[in-house]
Amino acid sequence: MSGKVVKVERALNGLKHSGRERGFDAAYALIENGYEQCSVDPCVFRKVVDGEVVGLIVPYVDDILVAADEGEREELFASLNKKFPVKDLGECTWYDGCAIAMDVENGITKLSQTAYIESMLKRFDVTTTAFTPAATDADLGPKRDDEPAVDKPVREAIGCLMWTKLTRPDIALPLNKLQKIDHSPSGRIWNALVRIMSYLNFTKDFGITYVRGSGLDLSMFVDASYADNEVDRLSTTGLAGVKEAFFLRGVLSFLASETSGAKIKVLEDNKGALYLIENPFSSARSKHIDVRFHFIRELFKSGKITAEYVLTGEQHADMLTKFLGREELEYHRKALMNLPM
Template sequence: MSKGQVKPVQKSTSTRAVKKLFRVYLDLGGKMKTRSIGGNWYTLIIRDDFSRWTRVFFLKHKSDAAVGFEKFLADYRTKGVPCEVCIARTDGGGEFQGQFAELCRRHGIKEEFTPPHTPKYNGVAERALGLITDAALASRIQATQLFPDAPNHPGLWAEAISCACHQLNCTATKSNEGDKSAYEMFHDSPPPVGSTYPFLKPAVFKSRRKAKSQPKGEKGWYLGPAHNHPRECLSMTSPIGQKPSDVEAVPMTYKDVMCSKYKVFWEAAMKKEIDGHDKTGTFTKVKELYEGQKATGSKWVLSWKTNDKGLIVDFKAPSIKTVIAVASEKGKKLAHWDVKQAYIHAKLKDELYLRFPGGCGSMSGKVVNVESALYGLKQSGREWGFEAADALIEDGYEQYRVDPCVFRKVVDGEVVGLIVIYVDDILVAADEGGREELFASLNKKSPVKDLGECTLYDGCAIAMDVENGITKLSQTAYIESMLKRFDVTTTAFTPAATDADLGPKRDDEPAVDKPVREAIGCLMWTKLTRPDIALPLNKLQKIAHSPTGMIWNALVRIMSYLNFTKDFGITYVRGLGLDLSVFVYASYADNEVDRRSTTGLAGVKEAVFVRGVLPFHFIRELFKSGKITAEYVPTGEQHADMLTKVLGREKLEYHRKALMNLPM
């Protein structure tokens, strides 16, 4: 018996359509792994036989193929004629039966089916779908290299396919006479110049304004052209590079995320978080809880991540000043490291069950056993602190007793490395060789990312000039956002008037509905670099439980002063040494209620400002051992004076310059 031969499929056909839309080829792609941001799973491709002009439609269900084809027919309908399509060729799949067949009969379209199990006979659509899908994947990979800040979310696969389809339509092809593009064959004119922009390219597009005073354009990313208007394009708004106060508020719940204009960004950040937990084995699945066991509820906590200028770059203590002062004096550069999902690298000792919130994909609502520390648990900070301390001690660092967040490495009696850890942020002051060795060692235990030279740490902007030995700490961006939040536009030369009444509420004073506590909380953070507002703010903190108009006006006065001096901060200059000079001063029975005095301590080198009294016996022991000495300082040179009483402009500026090392 001879072996049966299969007749080869012809590479070309003599029955190619002689006019556009006479015959179209259709094919439906398989289900994608990720749902698109529009909620679709399938891709329907329709290709014109004459011009090779191609359109793609995205469907939620396979049975929606008829709906997609009807949209195609409506886009190219002529006056008085239901449609121009005469023949529709498909592979005869179930999605092209029933409703699809009824649609073809209604519009007078003949259906052509390929033989079973021979997709080659529908190669015009099959090859085009494969080529477009590959091009879409390549464009997404390229976007991560060209535009690192672009939101390359997996759910953007539909937009990437649509953009790739348009780009291929505008590309010359040998399938057409004269190597003309499908666009030129279909529209009888070449594609417009510059019509093929890269996918996810940063762009500025026209936005709808609610008022004429608002800007006409809005930043975003290019997703592809629109088909309803030649000058229209698909785009996605971007919060990157803007201030948090200028964009949509951070969502508080998963439902808010689904309604947010930045939904894609939040979903990408949430997926990244869940993937991180999966890789580290933070959770183990639980089939059911035994009697008496309860699952702790959970929720998403979202926030913006900003840079040193207060601009959004991503969708998330006094000891710091000590390290910066030493680094400035020793001429060491400050490196900023970030531990990815820091808490989950520490194991929990207790048994804990957690119920996932919405937005966790297939795990939403399910109960798991928590193996590692997790943000929001009371014990997580402690466990991560132990884990980080053990890792640094293994590398030769020792932990400060006074501040457990500070570590130092001593070699031959000299400090060669200083480290501050604030949750997942690490500030390192060491030589390049020491930094590289420590970085490699820590990466073996936890994934650590090098963010480069430190310019922003814990909300403070750090401007370091190693060559000239000058380092400045400031909170300009934070102050500007605070002023905008409370709508303060006025300015003042001092944080409080010399005759200001900062005492408790009087019986005849009515309460006011003002965000007093919120304002105090914001101002407290600025004290990190602004000791000049410490006194009036501390006095107002004591009486914040009874908000009055007087208290609110006093807070506005402090914010007005910060508005006038928002660029001020603490400056360190190399050559002044590391000796700490502490100015101590006290008022005389200035409290009108209990006649207590106000004591102020100010360390000039580190710009430490404390209000209160150190333990008497501790000071006496240091004085007796000769570790500290006491010297008389005239009232005019007592820089702690501004921490005990409200001063006028001239005296305030003099003492402020000494404590903050400001230029004249």
């Protein structure tokens, strides 16, 4: 083959663009079958007949999640099979590395990654347990000059842990800090990763639970740990946030039009921040803030969001900005992940 050029007619598995090309093929096929693509999240499709949503589809590379009645599924699969082989695997209990447990009668759906966590623990030979993902006084700064480098699979472990954040936001803070310094691993950094995995070993059956009947409105907690980075004095912000909430509402309104008018409630424990949102005037001291938060202030003025004060003890976003002790962590974790009593 020396000196020759080979033209690839089709995307090959393993190439970085293959998933993208497969996504285009799936989108074209679904649109041909009467489905429309969500403008907010292009990986979500719906089919509307006589004003009612009769089919919902979420493709991920070559895995397709379908929510539709039997007739619509059979018609869709028959059409898709003309373009590429499709296999109906029945009711979905596992998708994209997540276990899906549904209690239809009581309206409860739980997403968890127990099997994935167990495989990760085995991969890195972690058998210890921990009550929290990080100590309250954890030092997760970059490697110091007097610290020797270690030959540990730091980046590999971080990559595996990042996948668990799909259902485990309780490890987000220490993991995000370690991601920023994975280029210079030390024993301290590796031990911090083992601590996170030990915590997951202790709580591997946890996940996020959704309950029917909890209402259409969206509540979001916003918090920040000001200049907590000792190196560059950047702050850590934790939020189930404004832009994220608008994204979520956009997807929900696409899936179910009755959610399009859902209100977004911002819960903040900083009265000064609430005053800046609600106050249409500014002072010389707040000019630099006005530029960044003009977007949120306009949303408040238009009535698209409301802002309310929440007691510091009820600020559940603390789990995303501060290293908490066991009792505080368990309290905020239960609220954000909707864990049972």
